[in-house]
Amino acid sequence: MTLERLILTNFKNYAEADVALCGNVNCFVGNNGAGKTNLLDAVYYLSFCKSYFNPVDSQNIRMGEDFFAIHGHYGDGDDRVSLTLRRGQGKQLKWNKKVCKTLAEHIGKVPLVMVSPNDQQLITGGSDLRRKFLDGVISQTDHQYLDHLLRYTKALEQRNRLLKQMWDDRLWDDAMVGVWDAQLVSSGEFLTGRRERFVHDFAPIFAEYYHWIAGTDEPGTIVYRHDGRPLLVQLQECRQADKYSQYTNAGPHKDDLLFLLSEADAAEEEAMPLKKFGSQGQQKSFALALKLAQFQYMLNHSGEKPILLLDDIFDKLDLLRIKRLIALVGSERFGQVFLTDTQPGRVQAIFDELPELDHKIFTVAGGMITLNL
Numbered sequence: 001m002t003l004e005r006l007i008l009t010n011f012k013n014y015a016e017a018d019v020a021l022c023g024n025v026n027c028f029v030g031n032n033g034a035g036k037t038n039l040l041d042a043v044y045y046l047s048f049c050k051s052y053f054n055p056v057d058s059q060n061i062r063m064g065e066d067f068f069a070i071h072g073h074y075g076d077g078d079d080r081v082s083l084t085l086r087r088g089q090g091k092q093l094k095w096n097k098k099v100c101k102t103l104a105e106h107i108g109k110v111p112l113v114m115v116s117p118n119d120q121q122l123i124t125g126g127s128d129l130r131r132k133f134l135d136g137v138i139s140q141t142d143h144q145y146l147d148h149l150l151r152y153t154k155a156l157e158q159r160n161r162l163l164k165q166m167w168d169d170r171l172w173d174d175a176m177v178g179v180w181d182a183q184l185v186s187s188g189e190f191l192t193g194r195r196e197r198f199v200h201d202f203a204p205i206f207a208e209y210y211h212w213i214a215g216t217d218e219p220g221t222i223v224y225r226h227d228g229r230p231l232l233v234q235l236q237e238c239r240q241a242d243k244y245s246q247y248t249n250a251g252p253h254k255d256d257l258l259f260l261l262s263e264a265d266a267a268e269e270e271a272m273p274l275k276k277f278g279s280q281g282q283q284k285s286f287a288l289a290l291k292l293a294q295f296q297y298m299l300n301h302s303g304e305k306p307i308l309l310l311d312d313i314f315d316k317l318d319l320l321r322i323k324r325l326i327a328l329v330g331s332e333r334f335g336q337v338f339l340t341d342t343q344p345g346r347v348q349a350i351f352d353e354l355p356e357l358d359h360k361i362f363t364v365a366g367g368m369i370t371l372n373l
Contacts, residue, residue, distance in 0.1 A: 010069065034364045037116075111304055117312055
């Protein structure tokens with residue numbers, strides 16, 4: 001889908017904003033802190049009903065105000081998405097003026113991929129970030145997966161609450177724990193199987209983009225690490241440990257993605273984890289390749305080009321690779337693109353060399369957005 005118009009009220013540093021957008025590449029340029037990234041986050045909100053950067057929704061309301069509203073007109077303006085939040089109340093999402101019963105039913109309707117400097121944490125951070133990436137990509141293309149993920153998460157919370165309650169009461173009940181084990185197994189086995197299939201399909205797409213970005217023939221590999229045994233066996237084996245830790249120690253919530261600078265079938269002693277052996281440049285290339293591969297995977301499975309957001313990534317790349325990247329994402333292979341940069345001259349010079357790319361450049365300053373003519 002293409003976002004034709006973005007309207008903001010009391011969102012972050014914007015009192016009011018109304019922007020008519022280009023169907024290809026939209027560039028927001030300005031100083032750090034001007035609000036460029038806030039515009040990308042508003043676009044992200046319209047796809048995921050949450051901020052990419054701040055999990056506390058109320059903190060995204062403009063200071064001194066009681067609510068924020070984000071409106072997006074898609075296609076020829078026929079499809080409209082509106083998200084509002086009032087302090088002390090829940091979020092409300094409307095699709096063409098009709099209130100969505102749950103926010104989850106909206107996920108995947110407006111596919112989107114965000115690329116930001118924070119992506120390197122996928123490499124250097126904890127396994128929870130990699131699982132979040134994994135779940136986020138699959139959920140946008142498979143609502144059955146999202147349903148199982150929500151059910152599994154709820155059952156996991158209930159099981160952990162029960163473990164803590166039994167510890168506090170000094171009363172252990174195997175049968176009660178078994179009830180939640182059955183709930184976890186019914187959704188957990190589905191999640192694991194779907195993740196395996198995803199990585200099988202995703203890894204070669206990623207390898208292609210990593211080769212393009214890194215500019216070398218060095219291998220870049222993704223491996224899904226999980227316990228291959230039946231989930232019920234795992235849960236029963238860990239039950240004693242769960243009793244004392246008051247936490248569920250087995251299941252898909254413990255899985256991880258391994259990022260390697262070696263072939264997937266390399267011997268264990270030859271495997272080279274990116275986190276340990278990769279240079280800064282290799283890690284940046286890997287993170288960017290992950291997100292471009294995410295775009296391609298979603299396109300392959302939905303037939304629809306996701307919106308692509310590139311937030312402040314040019315300072316991480318040399319000028320040649322910046323030009324190659326803009327030429328790539330501005331091509332017919334991709335769809336609508338939003339990017340931010342602190343150097344207006346750099347962006348303009350690149351588009352001067354790529355006159356065939358349809359684009360708009362906006363200057364962002366003082367909560368105002370101005371189209372460069």
